[in-house]
Amino acid sequence: MAVTLKEVAERAGVSRSAVSRTFTDGASVSDKMRRKVEKAAKELGYSPNALASSLTTGRTKLIGLVSNNFHNPIFLEVFDLFTRGLQDRGLRPLLVNLTDETDPENSVRMLRQYSVDGVVVASSTLSPGFAKAFRDAGVPVVHSFGRASSAPQVHVVGIDNVECGRMAARELVARGYQHVGIMGGPEAATSTQDRFTGFMSELAAHPDIKASYSFADAYSFDAGRREMLRLLKNSPAQAYFCGDDVLSIGALSAIDDSGLSCPDDIGLIGLNDMEMAQWENINLTTIHQPIRQIVTSTIELMMAMLDDPERYPETRIFSCSIVERGTLKAEA
Amino acid sequence: MAVTLKEVAERAGVSRSAVSRTFTDGASVSDKMRRKVEKAAKELGYSPNALASSLTTGRTKLIGLVSNNFHNPIFLEVFDLFTRGLQDRGLRPLLVNLTDETDPENSVRMLRQYSVDGVVVASSTLSPGFAKAFRDAGVPVVHSFGRASSAPQVHVVGIDNVECGRMAARELVARGYQHVGIMGGPEAATSTQDRFTGFMSELAAHPDIKASYSFADAYSFDAGRREMLRLLKNSPAQAYFCGDDVLSIGALSAIDDSGLSCPDDIGLIGLNDMEMAQWENINLTTIHQPIRQIVTSTIELMMAMLDDPERYPETRIFSCSIVERGTLKAEA
DNA sequence: CCACATTTTGCAACCGGTTGCAAAATGTCA
DNA sequence: TGACATTTTGCAACCGGTTGCAAAATGTGG
Numbered sequence: 001m002a003v004t005l006k007e008v009a010e011r012a013g014v015s016r017s018a019v020s021r022t023f024t025d026g027a028s029v030s031d032k033m034r035r036k037v038e039k040a041a042k043e044l045g046y047s048p049n050a051l052a053s054s055l056t057t058g059r060t061k062l063i064g065l066v067s068n069n070f071h072n073p074i075f076l077e078v079f080d081l082f083t084r085g086l087q088d089r090g091l092r093p094l095l096v097n098l099t100d101e102t103d104p105e106n107s108v109r110m111l112r113q114y115s116v117d118g119v120v121v122a123s124s125t126l127s128p129g130f131a132k133a134f135r136d137a138g139v140p141v142v143h144s145f146g147r148a149s150s151a152p153q154v155h156v157v158g159i160d161n162v163e164c165g166r167m168a169a170r171e172l173v174a175r176g177y178q179h180v181g182i183m184g185g186p187e188a189a190t191s192t193q194d195r196f197t198g199f200m201s202e203l204a205a206h207p208d209i210k211a212s213y214s215f216a217d218a219y220s221f222d223a224g225r226r227e228m229l230r231l232l233k234n235s236p237a238q239a240y241f242c243g244d245d246v247l248s249i250g251a252l253s254a255i256d257d258s259g260l261s262c263p264d265d266i267g268l269i270g271l272n273d274m275e276m277a278q279w280e281n282i283n284l285t286t287i288h289q290p291i292r293q294i295v296t297s298t299i300e301l302m303m304a305m306l307d308d309p310e311r312y313p314e315t316r317i318f319s320c321s322i323v324e325r326g327t328l329k330a331e332a
Numbered sequence: 333m334a335v336t337l338k339e340v341a342e343r344a345g346v347s348r349s350a351v352s353r354t355f356t357d358g359a360s361v362s363d364k365m366r367r368k369v370e371k372a373a374k375e376l377g378y379s380p381n382a383l384a385s386s387l388t389t390g391r392t393k394l395i396g397l398v399s400n401n402f403h404n405p406i407f408l409e410v411f412d413l414f415t416r417g418l419q420d421r422g423l424r425p426l427l428v429n430l431t432d433e434t435d436p437e438n439s440v441r442m443l444r445q446y447s448v449d450g451v452v453v454a455s456s457t458l459s460p461g462f463a464k465a466f467r468d469a470g471v472p473v474v475h476s477f478g479r480a481s482s483a484p485q486v487h488v489v490g491i492d493n494v495e496c497g498r499m500a501a502r503e504l505v506a507r508g509y510q511h512v513g514i515m516g517g518p519e520a521a522t523s524t525q526d527r528f529t530g531f532m533s534e535l536a537a538h539p540d541i542k543a544s545y546s547f548a549d550a551y552s553f554d555a556g557r558r559e560m561l562r563l564l565k566n567s568p569a570q571a572y573f574c575g576d577d578v579l580s581i582g583a584l585s586a587i588d589d590s591g592l593s594c595p596d597d598i599g600l601i602g603l604n605d606m607e608m609a610q611w612e613n614i615n616l617t618t619i620h621q622p623i624r625q626i627v628t629s630t631i632e633l634m635m636a637m638l639d640d641p642e643r644y645p646e647t648r649i650f651s652c653s654i655v656e657r658g659t660l661k662a663e664a
Numbered sequence: 665c666c667a668c669a670t671t672t673t674g675c676a677a678c679c680g681g682t683t684g685c686a687a688a689a690t691g692t693c694a
Numbered sequence: 695t696g697a698c699a700t701t702t703t704g705c706a707a708c709c710g711g712t713t714g715c716a717a718a719a720t721g722t723g724g
Contacts, residue, residue, distance in 0.1 A: 002447070050446050050447075051386060051387070051447055055383070055384055062426075062446075070411065070412035071412070076403070076408040079408075087429060092427075094394075095397070095427045097411075097419060109379050112334065113379055113380060113381065113382040221608060221611070257613055276553060279585050280588075282585075
């Protein structure tokens, strides 16, 4: 089928090694030889088999890109950034969609079978244990959007979700709300848990303020919408911190439908600062998560791991900041 | 690093072939042998190297998933469906993000280097020529969301965009609008061109109705919003067919901001029927594109191609239908 | 032109598997 | 138990490349 190195060698009348060297940079080949080989290669339409060479070099340039967030639109941007970033560095993303049914063990084995050079776990909902499974299997791994840790066992790049929770709570308190709530994402997600912890711990310092909480089924528009419709039925809080912008926007739609308005009747603060958040008819006050930096940093770290697989695990946390728009009432 | 077949063979005290056969289904191995090998393999934590075996078998089970639609949220669902569908069949998606800068030639070469078994081009904007480049390189290819053709050169699965344009035009005419417009996606996209062609050709039969057109820069919320804001400045049409729901929703936001309302001041009909379209506060009338069926059918076709690479090129068109919601005025 | 240092080339073994073929082992039946 | 059919096993070559090593070719200086 495909043209092989041997055929090129025969056509050019040289040894197989010579052909191989022509296509390996840094190898010693004379100009004359290179020209001869390149001519033959071109005539035959030869391009080297990356997988065959990986056998001897031990590098496939394949990177497993594992995620389970295929519903939050923000992740389309995440995939966009990752695929471009990896491609730009000559790496190829092998995408793994980790659904609830798939056995994590399985993914680890699968990616090992394909000898990926490294794995990026891009998920705010997977437990740190998942990334660890790769490390234990000897595969360089970076957990992007993972849980911050002061004693990391694998490389983690992300934000401090606990601090984000606190930040949101502080903001709501500062605005003078007397009854506030957190509408978290799926309860099992580490990001939900951390945001919840931060939110509640900050409010613990304000016993006069009533705090309530609930969780949406997923990080999706619909889940946010459903949850807010449910909340609106029985004495809702005056303002909510939503675990993600998609939840906020879903919630906003629910508030609208119920004939209420934001921020007059209910205040909202989200997290992520997705593109839609700045639309004039949404105009969501939210906590900005620096996606781009997180992805870039993840890739950098991955490159560093490829050079030195024994690199000491590191946690990189990017700070978030509140973007004031129109879904919270003015300061008290 | 990783445990190899040879080590397992030594440990089990058998030949390498025996180990290989144990892990190849359909091969002849006695139960006794199988147990011995499996024991040794387990103790060493062996799992076969898929790439090494691909060298002799000629199959990598890698499928190139090529797209350039990383901004339209509908494609997150598309990626979700593709990755799951492929995984379920034991295939691995190698994701390629075709940005404007990347040279298509390059992607072809790259995917050949990785000996992908096939390529799925998932894009409504790429020219048919792109998919052809893979076919010419001898790689099985299916163009998903591609342009329908009555004399296909590669396998195409999608919808009839020309018919969708007609359908939208008919609907607007039936509703009694006297001045209608199409707000297309990026002008270079085949889907835009086809929808435009259909829309205009239908209106050609109604010379009394004024028809206008324009194009958004991209299939994105923002592009739709910007374009509608521009249109609203100078005598807009009474109703628009937007080339995609994201454009419609962006347009809706623009209409809102301008203090106008839909459908009272301006009617809208979209295309895709994305999740958000059914939100009560959006409630978009739109043409449903059967994404799920398209993806499933694409994968089926790919499987068939893997069995028979010489399979005669085929075009599979799924029909679309209008989902009536609230963004068009009642029939005249 | 020769002696020596440097670069280029080919040989052959190897990467981690698969597979056709023939020999060895096992099963069947009289 | 022996003759024969069937299954299981190992050998060795191969898939498409890379690479250490030594031989061949080229360059340098006297």
